[in-house]
Amino acid sequence: VDQQGRRRSLFLGSWIAGKKEVKKETKLGMAYKKDDNFGEWYSEVVVNSEMIEYYDISGCYILRPWAMEIWELLKEFFDAEIKKLKLKPYYFPLFVTENVLQKEKDHIEGFAPEVAWVTKSGKSDLEAPIAIRPTSETVMYPYFSKWIRSHRDLPLKCNQWCNVVRWEFSNPTPFIRSREFLWQEGHTVFATKEEADEEVLQILELYRRIYEEFLAVPVSKGRKSEMEKFAGGLYTTSVEAFIPNTGRGIQGATSHCLGQNFAKMFDITFENEKGERSMVWQNSWAYTTRSIGVMVMTHGDDKGLVLPPKVAPIQVIVIPVPFKDADTTGIKGACESAVYTLNQAGIRADLDARENYSPGWKYSQWEMKGVPLRIEIGPKDLANKQVRIVRRDNGTKVDIPSTDLVEQVRVLLDGFQANLLETAKAKRDACIVIISTWDEFIAALNDKKLILAPWCDEEEVEKDVKARTKGELGAAKTLCTPFDQPDLPSGTVCFASGKPAQKWSFWGRSY
């Protein structure tokens, strides 16, 4: 039984034990702690918070509303932003022929081992196997070649929201590494390299905003090494996050300049203003449902998920706390009124009026689901015309006059969002170690650090570092060369080769 199978059975067990009668008595708890067993903790959080259900095909997962509503909020932001940049919606087929898929050699080498092939329909064999898109460069670009004739057809800006399939065999993990995932993929075509370069960074900035402004996950913008760049592209930029618990970097999203390589293979040319034929410049860029997993790993704690307010499907959960002999009707009315007032102000608030669960059980469940603020209204609150607000991130409680509700909730949500990012940034920054020698590098790697090292920028040296650090936990590699470069005094040498250093790069193990 693989990781999925194990987790599924475990969840099935806890879930049968947790049915109604028992739930009333039991505290909804986590079996694993984040610092003790990160892998099991992560699986437990995504399942118990009802983001994910494990599926009976390994590496495929069911995204439940608690995940999909976050995905929809991210999509709403990003789609509006790219429409401002004149991106147009397209939908290209899921399928691609073997012949077209193999047109760009470096590209197919990168993806071939993970391509899923359809060979049959009904009981008949297909004439030739058909691939399921692992990404859509080869699906789209033959048609770009048809559509683009003149400089007036440029820029061409396509985006699609869709599923892609990469049949990976190593460590399937919900959101982070799955055989099918959801993403947007942007594919753009320009007359000049300058325009392509500019867009690469515009999109990268949107990806940074998704991570930092929405998911409250600090990321570094940078450029990938030649080894790590997109197969067939010219250069790759990315936003890179870091998971302190595992000491692993994680690629958050990538914005590639493809240069003219695909244009050559797919014959994408245009007639410029002077009447000459020129080759186009292309970009492609994508972010995926992985972003949700990075957020879970970054903010979650031993009580479960912690959601940044900007993406929380419910930002405020209101829970009536009716003690014996209390004015139950009055309390329920006050709760309904609070939810109504918050909803009217555009705040995503909901009421938990279920009568078969105790307030304490509800607190635990909504903590598990990571809702940023909990409002409790009991007899005392009713009498004092106040509500009690409890923060999910640090547990602080504050009593607020009902008249100040909207204003105070706004302040608290903003503070919560800012605090999550600051806390995550402080933790990430505490992991950054600047090294200059091989011994320091190995020590930092063993210590699960995010390593910033002076590097000669030679592919052979990166290969050598990979070979020398191979092991159970996986080899070290470059994560990115951050745009934000510290001083590099002349005479600085590469930590691995001793040759003159060209740049500072982030190194480490990665997801």
Add this chain to the structure above:
Amino acid sequence: VDQQGRRRSLFLGSWIAGKKEVKKETKLGMAYKKDDNFGEWYSEVVVNSEMIEYYDISGCYILRPWAMEIWELLKEFFDAEIKKLKLKPYYFPLFVTENVLQKEKDHIEGFAPEVAWVTKSGKSDLEAPIAIRPTSETVMYPYFSKWIRSHRDLPLKCNQWCNVVRWEFSNPTPFIRSREFLWQEGHTVFATKEEADEEVLQILELYRRIYEEFLAVPVSKGRKSEMEKFAGGLYTTSVEAFIPNTGRGIQGATSHCLGQNFAKMFDITFENEKGERSMVWQNSWAYTTRSIGVMVMTHGDDKGLVLPPKVAPIQVIVIPVPFKDADTTGIKGACESAVYTLNQAGIRADLDARENYSPGWKYSQWEMKGVPLRIEIGPKDLANKQVRIVRRDNGTKVDIPSTDLVEQVRVLLDGFQANLLETAKAKRDACIVIISTWDEFIAALNDKKLILAPWCDEEEVEKDVKARTKGELGAAKTLCTPFDQPDLPSGTVCFASGKPAQKWSFWGRSY
């Protein structure tokens, strides 16, 4: 070469001939007329209007922005409506194991011949073939069985927007019949049949609104015969449209009550208020990108597409008409100002300021693309502070003072939308023939009519009618039994069997 191949080459030819230099001189025209060769006309419209690009896998099509923006507008409406009904967003995997797919026998019998199978990843054979979802009942319901324990877990209401694959071999047609298509699929679970029955009709009404309010396509709500109902379900309701040119009915969308059949197969039960185990009641319902094709067939004419304003990506195209010696700058300014004013009022207006095309060429192109209103601004209009507005549906022209622009455009767009539906309804109604005998039936069928016939409602009789009408154009079948039933005097007999008639049903050939 299949239909796709032929069309693609033809398009490629016209498109090469149509490049810049030539375009200036050439009227952008349609080679086929709707009444002369409907099939070729349809292919030409969807390609030339830039909704569709034929793809190099038969039965797969590229949806371009002119189609996708319509799909997004429909989605925006429908998704908001079902969220009011408490539907939640889910995403279930694209893949399903053979074992699970085959659990409901009638269901799999209906879909098996069209299922695409993945058998390889990279160069390795999979241990067992994996199916691509043709629909997601069998993907979802094992998990419904896990999630539902108590009456408190009901209703469960899932919706997903996704792609599905049905590897059909007959007559692939853009939008109408394709091997991959986009849809939403709703899957809901209730404690009682009454709740399920009620929702079936709520959703059907939303589908009617998509067709009639948005796409301006008249549809009949009704119930499918036992032969035509969803494989494995209890009963199927649908909205049915009709294409006068081909005399074919076309299923617009379906809302199924699945009854308890899938619940039995997948063991979906709950503990009711009395502590007893009960079986759930289920619905599933879907509409697809086919709806766009039905709209094209209904409204298009020999100049190309005609778009209902509610779904037109551009509702008003503004075209400067600078005659010799005219105040070009003033005209351009007036055009920009008109677009700005309309956009500010929430009207989707755009400016065609291209300098390498003549106004006449632009008129033709935007007519081809079906934009409802064209605004022309020339020297005379500038002088008189007016604009000329031309309607796509009937070509009428009207001069409007610039000060009344927004108000008048609103009136015109509303009238346009209403007129499209009325015209289509009149055409459809003119095709309805009420018959009572077999001879009348055959005459009406040969005459491409939409036949309303008294029927005994026996499956054997429908099979018999199919057998007796087999031929090159396809057999006749029931389209639906409309909810809106004419009087059925006692003693009325079935047109086909002579047995007592139970109901009036629509019969005809269909897509």
